Amino acid sequence: MTQLESCMESLIVIFHQYAKDDGDKKTLTKKDLKKLLESELPNFLKAQNNPKTVDFIMNDLDSNKDDKLDFEEFLPLIAGISLACEKCYNASQRKGKK
Amino acid sequence: MTQLESCMESLIVIFHQYAKDDGDKKTLTKKDLKKLLESELPNFLKAQNNPKTVDFIMNDLDSNKDDKLDFEEFLPLIAGISLACEKCYNASQRKGKK
Numbered sequence: 001m002t003q004l005e006s007c008m009e010s011l012i013v014i015f016h017q018y019a020k021d022d023g024d025k026k027t028l029t030k031k032d033l034k035k036l037l038e039s040e041l042p043n044f045l046k047a048q049n050n051p052k053t054v055d056f057i058m059n060d061l062d063s064n065k066d067d068k069l070d071f072e073e074f075l076p077l078i079a080g081i082s083l084a085c086e087k088c089y090n091a092s093q094r095k096g097k098k
Numbered sequence: 099m100t101q102l103e104s105c106m107e108s109l110i111v112i113f114h115q116y117a118k119d120d121g122d123k124k125t126l127t128k129k130d131l132k133k134l135l136e137s138e139l140p141n142f143l144k145a146q147n148n149p150k151t152v153d154f155i156m157n158d159l160d161s162n163k164d165d166k167l168d169f170e171e172f173l174p175l176i177a178g179i180s181l182a183c184e185k186c187y188n189a190s191q192r193k194g195k196k
Contacts, residue, residue: 004138007108008180012187014102026188040102071184075177082106086169089110090124 011078014040015071027068030058044081109176112138113169125166128156142179 001009015028018036023029028036034054037045045053061073099107113126116134121127126134132152135143143151159171 002138002140003108004112004176005141007105007112008176008183010101010105011180012184014105015184016187040100042100043103072181075181078102078106079173079177082109083170083173085106086110086113089114 011075012071015074023068027070028074029068030054033058033069041081109173110169113172121166125168126172127166128152131156131167139179 018032019028022032061069116130117126120130159167
């Protein structure tokens, strides 16, 4: 398996690792999402420095408003954080060249 | 670093590994995209079984039609393939339970 294939597999496995806990087994409840963020994205969560962050994210991602996130609704979180990180990466590369 | 953080880092590093080759150093030309798909997603590319696949993908992802892909334009490819894989994963889980 290539690195990119492993990476996509990890996204799926991590999502389902938290999805299986609570509610139906294929979606994240807010409780599942909170656990996932606390365990998998602790630095991101700390940087927000807001106790309402999980509520905001849940509300933002839950596009069909059924109080749970399927994998398709979860993906924009990964895309959004990756994009923010990539902007930092580009900025740091520019700084390194000066 | 958590597994999910490593995974997002890999997405950025892999993108830039191919972006640095050709044209400006922060975007993928069609030539870069072809190399990335051939090396990182060979199974996906083979499954399409169409010599025009790289053209179709480039055209589909290049939302501002500048003939290159920045990281933001590249992300929907990863999201799309991950989502397709997740549907297969769910189907295989259901099958396993029967």
